[in-house]
Each structure stands twice: as structure tokens, then as C-alpha cells.
Amino acid sequence: MAEEGNEGGGTGAYPTPPYIAYRTLGTLFGDFKEHGLPPVIDRSVLTRFSGGVAGQIMSALSSLGLMDDKKKPTQDLAEIVAAYETDDYKPRLRQLIERNYPYVLKLNLETATPSMFADAFKNNLGAKEEVLRKCRTFFLQAARDVGIAIGPRIENAKFPRSRNGGGRKKKLAPAHPATEHGASDPPGGVEGGGTRGASKADTELVSQLLGKFPDFDPAWPDDIKAKWFAGFDQFMAGIKGNGG
Numbered sequence: 001m002a003e004e005g006n007e008g009g010g011t012g013a014y015p016t017p018p019y020i021a022y023r024t025l026g027t028l029f030g031d032f033k034e035h036g037l038p039p040v041i042d043r044s045v046l047t048r049f050s051g052g053v054a055g056q057i058m059s060a061l062s063s064l065g066l067m068d069d070k071k072k073p074t075q076d077l078a079e080i081v082a083a084y085e086t087d088d089y090k091p092r093l094r095q096l097i098e099r100n101y102p103y104v105l106k107l108n109l110e111t112a113t114p115s116m117f118a119d120a121f122k123n124n125l126g127a128k129e130e131v132l133r134k135c136r137t138f139f140l141q142a143a144r145d146v147g148i149a150i151g152p153r154i155e156n157a158k159f160p161r162s163r164n165g166g167g168r169k170k171k172l173a174p175a176h177p178a179t180e181h182g183a184s185d186p187p188g189g190v191e192g193g194g195t196r197g198a199s200k201a202d203t204e205l206v207s208q209l210l211g212k213f214p215d216f217d218p219a220w221p222d223d224i225k226a227k228w229f230a231g232f233d234q235f236m237a238g239i240k241g242n243g244g
Contacts, residue, residue, distance in 0.1 A: 012126030017100060018060035019127075019134035020053060022141035028057060029084040037081055040071050064100055094146035101139060109143075109150050114157035133159060 018025065031048065032038075038045045041061060046054040061067035066077035080096065083089040098105060103124040107116055121132045136159065143150055 011124060014103060014124050015063040016059070016125055016127045016131065017063050017135050018056075018138045019131050020056045020060055020138065022138050022145070024049070024053065024057065025060065026084075029081050032077075032081045033084045037073050037078055039073075041067050041073060042071055064096060066096075090146050093142070094148065097139075097142050097146060097148065104139060105148075109148070109154060111151055112154060114154055114159065117154050117157070118159055 028046075041058065043051070043054050043058075046057055049057060058067065058071070061077065062069075064076075066074055066080070068074055076096065080089070080092050083092050104117070104120045107120060109117070118132075118136065121135055122129075125132065125135070127135065140150065140154070142148075
């Protein structure tokens with residue numbers, strides 16, 4: 001399966017790992033456990049997700065070894081779905097993470113620097129920085145959930161977004177960016193143009209506030225999504241109203 005943004009400067013020695021919102025994976029496992037694991041995984045069994053997210057889910061399953069090249073579930077997927085919401089789930093999920101991220105876990109993540117962590121993804125994958133950023137976010141959320149220790153340097157790091165191609169090209173977020181891309185980060189943000197011209201202190205404050213904004217989950221019901229976007233719009237309006 002073709003991978004989004006597979007044009008980075010890395011070796012591409014490993015397949016691009018998941019870059020969906022981490023909670024989406026659990027939502028998928030729960031859906032499969034409730035309705036039964038399908039013999040083939042295609043978009044027709046992922047209708048609760050938007051088209052873009054459905055494609056990213058299939059890419060994630062393939063890269064994690066949970067779906068074969070004929071789109072059939074592997075034994076690993078069957079076992080992790082069966083374990084979902086039991087005491088055996090997180091140990092199995094940890095084994096899955098440890099097996100698929102050897103280039104990251106060879107680092108001592110409790111003492112490694114943010115640059116070392118970012119380079120582990122950049123040097124071993126063949127994806128663009130925007131995709132790598134989502135890959136790092138997925139890994140960190142998964143690691144926290146399954147008990148892989150992460151040091152404060154990486155936990156508190158603010159990884160800069162890519163500025164390839166010259167000046168700023170990013171615009172303020174479209175109407176439903178997280179639904180379209182399956183991202184776990186809020187739209188806009190400091191580099192999205194919402195704080196252009198602000199002081200460094202103001203920019204850091206806004207970045208910290210955005211970090212406390214709840215992650216968007218494409219699997220939410222429509223009414224919860226609407227409340228999330230309304231809350232984010234109110235937040236950004238408050239920034240602009242205060243001269244941000």
C-alpha cells in the first residue's frame with residue numbers, strides 16, 4: 001500500500017508506522033471485537049471513519065503486521081482484538097509496539113534528547129516531516145499507554161514543524177482538518193498563523209495552552225466533534241481578541 005508523503009530524506013528501511021490518532025486504533029479494535037473480525041479489511045468495514053482516516057487505518061494495520069498484503073487479518077490482529085478490554089490487552093499491545101519500533105527503542109528513551117528521538121524516525125523512514133510528526137505523536141501516546149518509560153526531555157519537547165519550500169505556506173485550519181487527516185493535534189496552532197507577530201513569550205504561552213486542549217478523535221460522534229471545533233474556534237477568537 002502506498003504511504004502518504006513517502007518522500008523524506010530517510011532510508012525507508014522500515015515501513016511508515018501509524019500516523020492516525022492513537023485512540024482510533026483502540027476504537028477499531030473495539031469495533032472488531034463487538035461485530036466480529038472480518039475476513040478481509042477494506043473501506044466497507046471502516047465506514048464509521050472518514051475516507052482519509054480509513055486509508056490511514058489500513059496503512060497502520062499493514063505496517064504493524066496486523067493485515068497481510070491481501071488485506072486479510074493476521075493472527076496477531078485476531079489475538080489483540082480478542083484481548084481488547086481484558087488484562088491481556090496492554091501486554092500484547094506493548095509487544096506489538098516493541099516489535100515494530102526497534103529503531104526507536106534502541107535509544108534509552110529516559111535520557112535521549114529530543115533530536116535523537118526525532119532522528120530515529122527521520123533516518124529510518126521515508127516520510128515527510130508532517131507525517132513523521134504524527135508518527136512520533138502516535139508512538140508517544142502508545143508508549144505512555146503500555147508503560148514504556150519516556151524521559152522528561154522527550155515528554156516536554158516541542159518539535160518544530162517543517163518549513164520546507166521557503167516561507168510560511170500554512171493557512172489557518174480548514175473546517176474539519178483533524179477529520180480529514182486523522183491527526184491528533186488541534187488545527188491552526190502557533191505555526192498555523194494564529195499567533196503571527198506575537199512575542200516569543202506569548203507564542204510559548206499559546207503553545208502551552210494548545211497542549212492542554214484535548215486531542216481530536218475522528219471516531220467521536222458528530223455532536224462531540226462539533227463541540228470540539230466550537231471550543232477551538234472560541235479559543236482562537238480569544239487569542240485574537242487579546243492581541244495574539
